[in-house]
Amino acid sequence: MAIERVGIIGSGIMGSGIAEVAARAGHQVVLRSRTAETAADMVTRLEKSLGKQVEKGKLDDAERDAVLARVTATSDLEALADCDLVVESVIEDLGVKQALFAELDRIVRPGAILASNTSTLPVIELAVATARPDRVCGVHFFNPAPAMALVELVRPLTASDDTMGEVRAFAERCGKEPVEVADRAGFIVNALLFPYLNNAVRMMENGTATRDDIDAAMRGGCNFPMGPFALLDLVGLDTSLAILDALYDEFRDPNYAPVPLLRRMVSAGKLGRKSGSGFYDYAR
Numbered sequence: 001m002a003i004e005r006v007g008i009i010g011s012g013i014m015g016s017g018i019a020e021v022a023a024r025a026g027h028q029v030v031l032r033s034r035t036a037e038t039a040a041d042m043v044t045r046l047e048k049s050l051g052k053q054v055e056k057g058k059l060d061d062a063e064r065d066a067v068l069a070r071v072t073a074t075s076d077l078e079a080l081a082d083c084d085l086v087v088e089s090v091i092e093d094l095g096v097k098q099a100l101f102a103e104l105d106r107i108v109r110p111g112a113i114l115a116s117n118t119s120t121l122p123v124i125e126l127a128v129a130t131a132r133p134d135r136v137c138g139v140h141f142f143n144p145a146p147a148m149a150l151v152e153l154v155r156p157l158t159a160s161d162d163t164m165g166e167v168r169a170f171a172e173r174c175g176k177e178p179v180e181v182a183d184r185a186g187f188i189v190n191a192l193l194f195p196y197l198n199n200a201v202r203m204m205e206n207g208t209a210t211r212d213d214i215d216a217a218m219r220g221g222c223n224f225p226m227g228p229f230a231l232l233d234l235v236g237l238d239t240s241l242a243i244l245d246a247l248y249d250e251f252r253d254p255n256y257a258p259v260p261l262l263r264r265m266v267s268a269g270k271l272g273r274k275s276g277s278g279f280y281d282y283a284r
């Protein structure tokens with residue numbers, strides 16, 4: 001079954017980015033946020049982002065208008081009923097996502113695929129919250145979704161080959177380079193990346209080097225486009241903490257145990273770019 005109509009749930013960093021990617025690839029997109037205001041904000045953000053592409057000459061006015069014409073925003077979950085694929089991208093909280101999957105299962109037409117953009121949570125726990133576990137999988141975009149080539153397709157034990165094939169075709173139509181991975185916390189990228197990010201915070205805390213020197217070292221010595229602190233701020237410290245907690249819960253590897261400073265910063269509301277302050281300060 002070809003995926004034409006895509007529902008996106010969650011108006012955070014990732015939801016908006018995935019909506020842009022899917023709409024630019026020619027899909028009909030229904031954006032769902034909890035309130036009418038945040039749904040409208042998502043469209044405003046999309047307009048801004050597309051406007052930037054027009055300024056850079058990557059998109060013309062007619063293409064921008066066509067993309068926007070394919071997008072509708074709503075606060076009503078029922079509006080997702082006739083989607084072929086729904087990508088959930090709300091807060092990284094298993095209870096919240098499970099409740100949402102159970103509700104989506106009731107609302108969205110039988111046979112449609114329900115996917116999560118979770119970074120670490122067990123996709124099987126979302127699959128078994130529905131009566132269609134063969135049609136549930138992970139479709140994990142990277143941040144910022146319009147710019148990053150990778151999509152991890154996460155296969156829980158229950159997913160059918162057809163489901164995985166259809167989400168692969170969707171990711172490819174979106175111009176992405178999908179990889180398939182088993183349903184283990186962190187999948188490929190975060191399981192390898194987060195011990196590094198966590199250890200960078202530990203290294204700063206124990207006085208081995210400063211934030212700026214650690215970031216400079218990883219940019220200059222490994223050719224990374226940004227250092228670990230800049231990347232933590234981009235991902236969001238709350239999301240990063242949730243990822244480390246989930247990795248530690250699953251594997252009990254001390255490299256995954258979040259450094260206390262990270263938890264304290266989240267408690268203090270220092271979430272990175274999205275809150276205006278994290279390891280660095282950002283003009284808002």
Ligand SMILES: NC(=O)c1ccc[n+]([C@@H]2O[C@H](COP(=O)([O-])OP(=O)(O)OC[C@H]3O[C@@H](n4cnc5c(N)ncnc54)[C@H](O)[C@@H]3O)[C@@H](O)[C@H]2O)c1
Nearest residue numbers: 010011012013014015089090091092117118119141143235
């Ligand atoms: N930030 C990243 O770099 C990144 C990358 C890939 C995947 N993800 C995953 O994407 C998902 C969303 O992350 P984000 O970075 O966009 O987060 P975000 O904090 O920017 O947005 C979270 C969204 O969830 C909504 N939300 C909060 N509580 C809710 C509730 N109780 N019920 C329904 N919605 C609720 C918020 O209104 C917001 O729209 C998470 O599963 C995260 O792990 C994040």
